[in-house]
Amino acid sequence: MTLSGYVVAVLTGLDHWERDDRGRHGFPGAILAGYVTDLVQPVKHLTASRPADRKLADLLLGTRLVSHSGGTIAYVTTAKTTAG
Known part of the structure; x- marks a missing residue:
């Protein structure tokens, strides 16, 4: 997620989404x-296991990226990696 182009949070596991009866999408x-x-x-807090x-x-955190906004949250697509 970006704020004014700066990455302030990173969400993973967005491969699957669900849509409710109001048309809102959720990512379980x-x-x-x-x-x-x-x-x-930038003070980074890495929380993923x-x-x-x-x-x-x-x-990504704290960097400036071009993003695409469809509302209050902007998204940046990354390529899948096999690094671990």
Whole structure:
């Protein structure tokens, strides 16, 4: 997830989504891989248990990325990796 182009949180496990009767989507397998608490001097908190998810979060958190917003949350697609 980005805020003004800066990655402030990384969610993994978004391969599967469900839609409710209001048209809202949910991601039952989503995992918070990490987040930052400061953008001036990013403080990273890596929370995922899988090494590959932690590595991805560490790489992206606090960086500036072009993202696509469909509302309050912006998304950035990454290529699947086999690193672990």
